[in-house]
Amino acid sequence: MNSRHPRAALVALTLLAATALASCDDGENGSGEPDSSETLLVEHDLGTAEIPADPQRVFVMPSGAIELAISLDLEMVGSPMWGGIEEFPEHISSHLPEEFSTAGTDAEPSFEDIAALEPDLIVGDDRIAEHLERLEGIAPVVGFDREDANGRVDWRFQLSRLAEILELEERANAVLADAEQRVAEVDATIPDNGETIAALRVRPEEVRFYTTTSSLSSGVLQNLEHITLADPDAGDLHEAGLWATFSSENLLDITTDWLYLVPDSPADLEALRSTGVWDRLPAVQAGQVCVAEDLGTWILNGPLATQIIADEVEACLGEAGSAE
Incomplete structure (x- = not known):
């Protein structure tokens, strides 16, 4: 009977070798990572x-x-x-x-x-x-x-x-779970007063009032519940429906409680503030205006930008920020 043990051992070794080869053939390189040629x-x-x-x-x-x-x-x-x-x-x-x-x-x-x-x-x-x-x-x-x-x-x-x-x-x-949690945290700091906000990109010689279908703000403003992101009901609507263009003559048609300004440059922001109608806007008169810190962050939307924009929005719209 003892003479049969070497044969059994040989069969076992053969099976192990075959298993090892199969694991190599299934696209892994032995480290559990896909082979570069797969x-x-x-x-x-x-x-x-x-x-x-x-x-x-x-x-x-x-x-x-x-x-x-x-x-x-x-x-x-x-x-x-x-x-x-x-x-x-x-x-x-x-x-x-x-x-x-x-x-x-x-x-x-x-x-x-x-x-x-x-x-x-x-x-x-x-x-x-x-x-x-x-x-x-x-x-x-x-x-x-x-x-x-x-x-x-x-x-x-x-x-x-x-x-x-x-x-x-x-x-x-x-990534999605982290973003959702952060936006919910910001929303919880904003008073639920039924107020509205407009997202405005300030460009040379025009203002773009972005719609709720746009990607401006990486979805932070769009997903708040304690304040409502408004759609423009005036201006010249862009063919893709992402924004409406306003000149200084029709800025008074923007009647939201808050404004969130995203300027292309400091000069463009100053030019807007210098218009004769700026001080007559309801949000300006109420002192409820926020200004984005970086154009690229607000335009190139994504999960990284979401975290930065969420911090900015909380600092301006949150109870601690808006009370300053």
């Missing part, structure tokens, strides 16, 4: 793509999607630059790798510069559809819808959709 076939909002399971060189476009990529821990190599700024806000730039490069602007991306970065994946919202064929010639492309089913531009929806495509839902859910 790919996934994914359906996205612009089609189907075979993408790296663990992409190491991701190009993101337009620039508004950078915060989504940061939140999902994607390894980025570059993006276009938003045309309204010369450099990314500190809350974004501090998370970018040293080798990160820009390739043109959102309006005019440089495809030559994108190709030179040798991305292994290109991620963008559905506005890249017009460039899809050219981008697919550089690297696999994943596109996600920019607007939700109600036509609202919201980074929360975008993050959820991108995470679903890339199979990173757990990371996304944690």
Whole structure:
């Protein structure tokens, strides 16, 4: 009987070896991480793509999607630059790798510069559809819808959709929970007096009154319950319905209890305050005006901007801030 034990041991060793080989073949490198050569076939909002399971060189476009990529821990190599700024806000730039490069602007991306970065994946919202064929010639492309089913531009929806495509839902859910909690904390500090607020971008020679479907404020103002973000009922409505344009002549049509100003520059803010009608606005007369600290933070919406904007909103609208 003892002569049968070596044979049994040999069979056991053979089974162990086969199991080890199988674990290598299922796309893991022994550390539990996907092998760099493994790919996934994914359906996205612009089609189907075979993408790296663990992409190491991701190009993101337009620039508004950078915060989504940061939140999902994607390894980025570059993006276009938003045309309204010369450099990314500190809350974004501090998370970018040293080798990160820009390739043109959102309006005019440089495809030559994108190709030179040798991305292994290109991620963008559905506005890249017009460039899809050219981008697919550089690297696999994943596109996600920019607007939700109600036509609202919201980074929360975008993050959820991108995470679903890339199979990173757990990371996304944690980010979403943090943002929801912070906005709820801010809302709790605001008196529930049934007041309204207008989000105004102050530009040279015009004021844009943003609608509730816009992404201005990264959804912070839109998701408050103790104060209501108003839609414009006057002005010239933008074709996409994201804002209405006001000149100094019709500023008096803005009758909300509060104003939240997002100036393009200090000079633009001063020019607005110098108009003959400024002091006649109800919110100005009540001393209920807030001013955003940084244009880029309010325009390039996302989970990082949400935390910063929430702090600003609490400081101005919260009971402690509004009492000052």
